[in-house]
Amino acid sequence: MRKWFGKGLPKQSLKNLPGKFIVVEGQDGAGRTTHVSRLRAWFENKGFATAEIGLRRSDLAGKELSEAMSTHSLTPLTMSLFYATDLADQIENVLLPSLRAGFVVIADRYIYSIIARAIVRGQSMEWINDLFGFALKPDAAVFLKASPQTLASRSFFKGGTLSFWESGQDIEGGGDIYLRFIRYQTKLAKVFDQVIKDHKITVVNAEGSEDAVQATLEERVSELLF
Amino acid sequence: MVQGKLIAVEGLDGSGKSTQVALLKRWLERENYRVFFTEWNSSSVVKKVTKKGKDQKSLTPTTFSLIHATDLCDRFEKQILPLLHAGYIVLCDRYKYTAFARDAVRGCDREWLRNVYSFAPKPDITFYFETPLTVALDRILSGRPQLKFHEAGMDLELSEDIEESFKKFQGMIYKEYKKMKDEFVVINATKPPEEQQRLVRSVVESKIDLKRFKKKRV
Numbered sequence: 005m006r007k008w009f010g011k012g013l014p015k016q017s018l019k020n021l022p023g024k025f026i027v028v029e030g031q032d033g034a035g036r037t038t039h040v041s042r043l044r045a046w047f048e049n050k051g052f053a054t055a056e057i058g059l060r061r062s063d064l065a066g067k068e069l070s071e072a073m074s075t076h077s078l079t080p081l082t083m084s085l086f087y088a089t090d091l092a093d094q095i096e097n098v099l100l101p102s103l104r105a106g107f108v109v110i111a112d113r114y115i116y117s118i119i120a121r122a123i124v125r126g127q128s129m130e131w132i133n134d135l136f137g138f139a140l141k142p143d144a145a146v147f148l149k150a151s152p153q154t155l156a157s158r159s160f161f162k163g164g165t166l167s168f169w170e171s172g173q174d175i176e177g178g179g180d181i182y183l184r185f186i187r188y189q190t191k192l193a194k195v196f197d198q199v200i201k202d203h204k205i206t207v208v209n210a211e212g213s214e215d216a217v218q219a220t221l222e223e224r225v226s227e228l229l230f
Numbered sequence: 231m232v233q234g235k236l237i238a239v240e241g242l243d244g245s246g247k248s249t250q251v252a253l254l255k256r257w258l259e260r261e262n263y264r265v266f267f268t269e270w271n272s273s274s275v276v277k278k279v280t281k282k283g284k285d286q287k288s289l290t291p292t293t294f295s296l297i298h299a300t301d302l303c304d305r306f307e308k309q310i311l312p313l314l315h316a317g318y319i320v321l322c323d324r325y326k327y328t329a330f331a332r333d334a335v336r337g338c339d340r341e342w343l344r345n346v347y348s349f350a351p352k353p354d355i356t357f358y359f360e361t362p363l364t365v366a367l368d369r370i371l372s373g374r375p376q377l378k379f380h381e382a383g384m385d386l387e388l389s390e391d392i393e394e395s396f397k398k399f400q401g402m403i404y405k406e407y408k409k410m411k412d413e414f415v416v417i418n419a420t421k422p423p424e425e426q427q428r429l430v431r432s433v434v435e436s437k438i439d440l441k442r443f444k445k446k447r448v
C-alpha cells in the first residue's frame with residue numbers, strides 16, 4: 005500500500021504506481037553515490053528499468069539552489085523550504101511518472117537528509133516533518149553508516165578538501181576545518197539516529213570495502229522489496 | 231520580544247491595497263519614522279525559479295506554494311525579522327494570508343499551509359481591503375487587460391477563456407479571504423482613496439506608539 009507522509013500532493017493519486025521506490029541515505033562521504041550507481045546497475049542487470057532522484061536535481065530549482073548554496077546566500081529555514089520545493093518538483097515530475105511506468109526509482113538522499121540538517125540547525129522537528137507531508141513514503145529506505153573519521157577521510161580522498169556545508173561552517177565556530185567537520189558530523193549522526201528510529205530506516209554498516217558494503221546493501225534491499 | 235511592528239496589507243487584485251500601503255509608507259517616511267517596505271515575490275534568491283516555473287507553466291499547487299513560502303521566508307530571515315529587532319515599522323504588501331487564500335484554492339491543505347508559514351508571525355495590524363468582487367474585477371479588467379496565466383488561475387482549468395478563468399479564480403480567492411476576516415482590520419475599499427487612507431493612518435496611530443519609531447537626528 006502506497007502512502008504519503010502526510011496529506012500528500014493535491015491532484016495526485018496513489019493508484020497505479022507499480023514501480024519500486026528505494027531511498028539510500030547517508031552522510032557525505034559514506035559512499036552513497038557510488039552505491040546508488042551500483043544498485044542501479046544491479047537492478048538493470050535483473051531487467052528492471054531504473055530512474056534516479058536526489059537533492060538539488062529538479063528542473064525547477066536544482067541549478068538555482070546549488071548556486072544559492074555555493075554563494076552561502078541562504079538562511080537555515082529558507083534552505084529547508086527551497087530544498088522542499090526542489091524535492092516536490094522531482095516527486096511530481098520524475099518519481100510518480102516513473103513509478104507509474106513500473107520503474108525502480110532510487111533516491112540518492114531524500115527528505116531524511118533535509119530533516120536531519122534542519123534539526124541540527126535548531127528547527128522544530130514537528131515543523132519539518134509536517135512540511136514533508138506532501139512526500140511519498142518509499143518501499144525501502146537504507147542508511148549507510150560510517151564514523152565521522154571515515155567520512156572525513158573519504159571526503160578528503162574525493163575532493164581534496166572538506167565542504168563548507170558538510171563541515172557545518174555556518175554553525176560550527178572554532179577549530180580548523182577538520183575539527184569542525186568531525187564535530188558537525190557527530191552531531192548530525194546523533195540526529196540521524198533519531199530519524200532512523202522514527203522512520204524505521206534500515207542501517208547498513210558502510211565501514212567495510214566497497215564490494216562488501218555493496219553485497220550487504222543488495223541483500224538488505226532484496227529482503228525489503230521481494 | 232522584538233521592538234518593531236509589522237503591518238501587512240491584503241486583498242484581491244484590484245482592491246487598491248498597493249496604493250494604500252504606498253501612501254502609508256510615504257506618510258511614515260515624511261514623519262521621519264523608521265520604516266521598511268517589502269512586497270510579495272521579490273526575494274532575489276528565488277526570483278529566477280518562480281519566473282522559470284511560471285514561464286514554463288511547470289508549477290503544481292505544491293511547488294507554487296513552496297516557492298512562494300521560500301520567497302517570504304528569505305525576506306523574513308534576511309530583512310523583516312532583523313528590522314523588527316532593530317526597531318523598524320515593516321510594511322508588507324501581501325503576506326502569508328495571500329498564500330492561505332490562493333494555495334487553498336489551488337487545492338493545498340489549509341492546515342499544512344498554516345504549518346508551512348508558521349515561521350511568519352501574525353502582524354500587529356493586517357489591513358484587508360474589501361471590495362465587492364465585481365468592483366475588483368472591473369478595476370483589473372478595464373485597466374489592465376493583459377492577464378497572466380497564473381494570475382488568472384489558468385492552471386486550475388476553470389475555463390479556457392482567460393478572462394472567465396480570472397473571474398472564477400478571484401471569486402474563489404474572495405471566499406477564502408472571507409473565512410479569515412477575524413484576523414484582519416477590514417477597510418471598505420469602495421470609499422475614495424483619501425478616505426481609506428485617513429482610516430488606515432488613524433488605525434496605525436491608535437495601535438502603534440509611533441513616537442518610539444522616530445528617527446534620531448544626527
